[in-house]
Amino acid sequence: MDSAISDATAERRDAALSATADNGLKIVVVGGFGVGKTTLVRSVSEIRPLNTEETMTQAGRGIDETGGLDGLRAKTSTTVAFDFGRITLDAHNVLYLFGAPGQERFWFLWDRLFSGTLGAVVLVDPRRIEDSWYAIDRLEHHGTPFIVARNDFGGSAHTAAQLREALDLDPGVPLVDCDARSRESSKNVLIALVEHLKTLYAAQETAK
Structure with missing residues:
Protein backbone atom coordinates (compact mmCIF):
# COMPACT_ATOMS: atom_id res chain seq x y z
CA MET A 1 0.00 0.00 0.00
CA ASP A 2 2.83 2.41 0.88
CA SER A 3 4.37 1.78 -2.56
CA ALA A 4 1.10 2.53 -4.31
CA ILE A 5 0.74 5.77 -2.38
CA SER A 6 4.33 6.77 -3.18
CA ASP A 7 3.81 6.04 -6.89
CA ALA A 8 0.62 8.10 -6.93
CA THR A 9 2.36 10.98 -5.18
CA ALA A 10 5.25 10.83 -7.65
CA GLU A 11 2.81 10.92 -10.57
CA ARG A 12 1.11 14.00 -9.15
CA ARG A 13 4.46 15.73 -8.70
CA ASP A 14 5.56 14.85 -12.23
CA ALA A 15 2.30 16.22 -13.58
CA ALA A 16 2.70 19.38 -11.50
CA LEU A 17 5.98 20.18 -13.22
CA SER A 18 4.59 19.66 -16.72
CA ALA A 19 4.59 22.79 -18.88
CA THR A 20 1.90 21.44 -21.20
CA GLU A 53 -7.60 32.00 13.33
CA GLU A 54 -9.36 32.10 16.67
CA THR A 55 -8.83 34.34 19.67
CA MET A 56 -6.51 32.87 22.27
CA THR A 57 -8.24 32.38 25.63
CA GLN A 58 -7.34 31.36 29.17
CA ALA A 59 -8.19 27.78 28.17
CA GLY A 60 -5.00 27.73 26.12
CA ARG A 61 -2.77 28.80 29.00
CA GLY A 62 -0.07 26.20 29.52
CA ILE A 63 -0.87 24.66 26.11
CA ASP A 64 -0.35 27.39 23.51
CA GLU A 65 2.70 28.91 25.19
CA THR A 66 4.22 32.10 23.81
CA GLY A 67 7.34 31.74 25.92
CA GLY A 68 7.36 35.43 26.88
CA LEU A 69 9.41 36.37 23.81
CA ASP A 70 9.07 39.76 22.16
CA GLY A 71 6.39 39.65 19.49
CA LEU A 72 4.80 36.52 20.98
CA ARG A 73 3.66 38.09 24.21
CA ALA A 74 1.25 40.24 22.18
CA LYS A 75 -0.08 37.30 20.17
CA THR A 76 -3.85 37.20 20.66
CA SER A 77 -4.99 34.74 17.97
CA THR A 78 -3.86 31.40 16.62
CA THR A 79 -4.55 29.13 13.63
CA VAL A 80 -6.72 26.14 14.54
CA ALA A 81 -6.98 24.39 11.14
CA PHE A 82 -4.98 25.93 8.29
CA ASP A 83 -4.43 29.09 6.26
CA PHE A 84 -5.01 29.08 2.53
CA GLY A 85 -3.71 31.44 -0.16
CA ARG A 86 -3.22 31.45 -3.93
CA ILE A 87 -0.64 32.77 -6.40
CA THR A 88 -1.00 32.65 -10.18
CA LEU A 89 2.42 31.78 -11.58
CA ASP A 90 1.59 31.87 -15.30
CA ALA A 91 -1.13 30.83 -17.75
CA HIS A 92 -0.63 27.18 -16.85
CA ASN A 93 0.29 27.08 -13.17
CA VAL A 94 -1.42 28.21 -9.99
CA LEU A 95 0.22 27.85 -6.60
CA TYR A 96 -1.93 26.96 -3.60
CA LEU A 97 -0.44 27.75 -0.20
CA PHE A 98 -1.48 25.97 2.97
CA GLY A 99 -0.23 27.20 6.34
CA ALA A 100 -0.35 24.43 8.95
CA PRO A 101 -1.19 25.09 12.62
CA GLY A 102 1.89 25.00 14.82
CA GLN A 103 0.51 23.81 18.15
CA GLU A 104 1.22 20.21 19.13
CA ARG A 105 -2.50 19.50 19.69
CA PHE A 106 -3.13 20.11 15.95
CA TRP A 107 -0.20 18.07 14.61
CA PHE A 108 -2.58 15.22 13.72
CA LEU A 109 -3.77 17.41 10.81
CA TRP A 110 -0.33 17.58 9.25
CA ASP A 111 -0.16 14.12 7.70
CA ARG A 112 -3.37 14.73 5.75
CA LEU A 113 -2.25 18.22 4.79
CA PHE A 114 0.98 16.82 3.33
CA SER A 115 -0.97 14.56 0.95
CA GLY A 116 -0.36 15.63 -2.66
CA THR A 117 2.08 18.33 -1.60
CA LEU A 118 4.73 19.33 -4.14
CA GLY A 119 7.05 20.72 -1.48
CA ALA A 120 7.15 22.54 1.83
CA VAL A 121 8.64 25.51 3.62
CA VAL A 122 9.72 25.02 7.22
CA LEU A 123 9.53 28.45 8.82
CA VAL A 124 11.87 28.83 11.79
CA ASP A 125 12.05 31.28 14.66
CA PRO A 126 15.81 31.17 15.39
CA ARG A 127 15.10 31.88 19.06
CA ARG A 128 13.07 28.65 19.33
CA ILE A 129 14.86 26.18 17.06
CA GLU A 130 13.48 23.13 18.87
CA ASP A 131 9.95 24.05 17.75
CA SER A 132 10.91 23.11 14.18
CA TRP A 133 12.21 19.60 14.83
CA TYR A 134 8.82 17.89 14.52
CA ALA A 135 7.99 19.59 11.21
CA ILE A 136 11.28 18.45 9.69
CA ASP A 137 10.82 14.93 11.06
CA ARG A 138 7.34 14.58 9.52
CA LEU A 139 8.42 15.93 6.14
CA GLU A 140 11.36 13.54 6.03
CA HIS A 141 9.03 10.70 7.05
CA HIS A 142 6.72 11.50 4.11
CA GLY A 143 9.62 12.04 1.71
CA THR A 144 8.35 15.57 1.01
CA PRO A 145 11.02 17.96 -0.36
CA PHE A 146 11.43 21.11 1.72
CA ILE A 147 13.54 24.16 2.39
CA VAL A 148 14.07 25.99 5.67
CA ALA A 149 13.36 29.71 5.99
CA ARG A 150 14.76 31.59 8.99
CA ASN A 151 12.20 34.29 9.84
CA ASP A 152 13.54 37.67 10.95
CA PHE A 153 12.64 38.37 14.58
CA GLY A 154 15.15 41.14 15.08
CA GLY A 155 18.43 39.30 14.95
CA SER A 156 19.73 35.86 15.82
CA ALA A 157 22.66 34.65 17.85
CA HIS A 158 22.96 31.64 15.55
CA THR A 159 24.93 31.58 12.33
CA ALA A 160 23.55 29.70 9.33
CA ALA A 161 26.03 26.88 10.01
CA GLN A 162 24.95 26.64 13.65
CA LEU A 163 21.29 26.59 12.65
CA ARG A 164 21.96 23.82 10.14
CA GLU A 165 23.70 21.78 12.80
CA ALA A 166 20.95 22.37 15.38
CA LEU A 167 18.28 21.26 12.88
CA ASP A 168 20.46 18.39 11.60
CA LEU A 169 19.77 19.51 8.03
CA ASP A 170 20.96 17.50 5.06
CA PRO A 171 23.58 19.54 3.10
CA GLY A 172 21.24 19.55 0.11
CA VAL A 173 18.40 21.30 1.96
CA PRO A 174 18.47 25.06 1.26
CA LEU A 175 18.44 27.47 4.21
CA VAL A 176 17.28 31.02 3.43
CA ASP A 177 16.57 34.14 5.45
CA CYS A 178 13.24 35.93 5.19
CA ASP A 179 10.91 38.48 6.68
CA ALA A 180 7.44 36.90 6.57
CA ARG A 181 5.87 40.37 6.72
CA SER A 182 7.41 41.32 3.39
CA ARG A 183 5.69 40.20 0.19
CA GLU A 184 8.95 40.35 -1.75
CA SER A 185 10.85 38.38 0.87
CA SER A 186 8.12 35.74 1.08
CA LYS A 187 8.07 35.45 -2.72
CA ASN A 188 11.82 34.83 -2.65
CA VAL A 189 11.27 31.97 -0.20
CA LEU A 190 8.79 30.33 -2.59
CA ILE A 191 11.16 30.89 -5.52
CA ALA A 192 13.93 29.19 -3.53
CA LEU A 193 11.64 26.21 -2.94
CA VAL A 194 10.68 25.95 -6.62
CA GLU A 195 14.34 26.12 -7.64
CA HIS A 196 15.15 23.39 -5.12
CA LEU A 197 12.36 21.20 -6.53
CA LYS A 198 13.60 21.72 -10.08
CA THR A 199 17.10 20.66 -9.02
CA LEU A 200 15.76 17.53 -7.32
CA TYR A 201 13.63 16.45 -10.27
CA ALA A 202 16.41 17.18 -12.76
CA ALA A 203 18.69 14.93 -10.71
CA GLN A 204 16.04 12.21 -10.68
CA GLU A 205 15.63 12.40 -14.46
CA THR A 206 19.38 12.19 -14.96
CA ALA A 207 19.57 9.13 -12.72
CA LYS A 208 16.94 7.25 -14.76
Missing part, protein backbone atom coordinates in the same frame (compact mmCIF):
# COMPACT_ATOMS: atom_id res chain seq x y z
CA ALA A 21 -1.06 21.31 -18.84
CA ASP A 22 -2.90 23.56 -16.41
CA ASN A 23 -1.69 22.69 -12.94
CA GLY A 24 -2.62 23.39 -9.35
CA LEU A 25 0.60 23.22 -7.31
CA LYS A 26 0.28 22.65 -3.58
CA ILE A 27 2.86 23.95 -1.11
CA VAL A 28 2.61 23.71 2.67
CA VAL A 29 4.16 26.13 5.17
CA VAL A 30 4.92 24.43 8.48
CA GLY A 31 6.74 25.25 11.69
CA GLY A 32 6.24 25.84 15.38
CA PHE A 33 3.66 27.97 17.12
CA GLY A 34 3.96 31.68 16.34
CA VAL A 35 6.81 31.47 13.81
CA GLY A 36 4.95 33.54 11.18
CA LYS A 37 3.21 31.00 8.94
CA THR A 38 -0.07 32.93 8.76
CA THR A 39 1.85 36.16 8.17
CA LEU A 40 3.79 34.64 5.26
CA VAL A 41 0.66 33.29 3.56
CA ARG A 42 -1.10 36.63 3.98
CA SER A 43 1.82 38.65 2.68
CA VAL A 44 2.23 36.71 -0.56
CA SER A 45 -1.30 35.58 -1.48
CA GLU A 46 -2.98 37.36 -4.41
CA ILE A 47 -6.41 36.69 -2.89
CA ARG A 48 -7.70 37.47 0.55
CA PRO A 49 -6.44 34.39 2.39
CA LEU A 50 -8.83 31.97 3.99
CA ASN A 51 -7.74 31.48 7.57
CA THR A 52 -9.04 29.75 10.66
